Amino acid sequence: MHLDICLLTDNDLRDVGTFDCGVQNEPLTHYIKGAAFEDNRSGKTKTYLVKDLDKQEIAGYFSLRTCGFGYIEQGTNQINYVPAVELSEFAIHIDYQGQGLGTALFLGHIVPKVQKLAEEFGCQVILVYAWNENAIKFYQKNNFMKIEDLGAFIEAKDINKYLTITDDFSQGCNVFIYIL
Template sequence: MFACQSLSREHDLDRFSCGKEELDTWLRRSALHARSNNTAATFVWCEEGRREVAAYYSFTSLTLEREELPKPMARGGMQRVPAVLLARLALDTRYQGQGLGPVLLVDSFERALTGNEVFAVRFFVMDALDEEAHTFYEKHGFRGIPGSMRLYRKMSDIARTMA
């Protein structure tokens, strides 16, 4: 079983490989620095009693301009719409193919909903790295923003599905 915790210097990042070099490199070189600068918060999965990272995801805040949103999203009168950005989500190749990707995504939903009780946001947003990721998020209820790799879900919809 996995334990989810905030990334710290105690975690072993050296063997992490999700098959996407950009995600691997960011975890090793930038995640702790982003946390210390308060630009992203990273959470890691480790097997119980171990420090080796099996998966991770990172959040940052985002403000969406109403005019950049599809009409159904732009309702509500706000010029700037608060959101949480799931900046990265990755599962080590050793654990891929076991149905853990959706479990990791649900874990990120739960953490975002907890944060939403304190810092209200309207949307949960994801910028897909590639078509494979885009398809994964669409399968899990995200809607694409035309002309981009950005996808979103309303926080209220996530809360309803998690209840």
């Protein structure tokens, strides 16, 4: 297997057509065939394709975007903000799963990439939202910490509206952080 990792472009539309990361990860299969292109163009996320040059197919992909989270110490109004990069999508083609490729990509490429970014811009953690059991196991195996384990949290979509926060965001979703 010979790999290359490159930024998604509109020329990749045909190549992603056969990508399949399994039933459990169906939203990730759909994402790379549709919304990833628009998100890439608009700058909402940047998606990188992992190409198997021997088979001329997509072995996996991941998307990155900036984000952050904050916490408030009781009795103060000050938000302690933690700048982060979100690994918003991370998928391995079903034919390449179970070979350690996900771990190799995360530790050998994504972590160094974000560390390099963090040398120039403030960034303390890599953050992921994990929805299924396999993803949760993967992140736990790779030293991620479940953020809820550090205390209850609530989410605001807009920092200017943080007083109208809902408190049930965490149901059904697990937020993990990897500290740089």
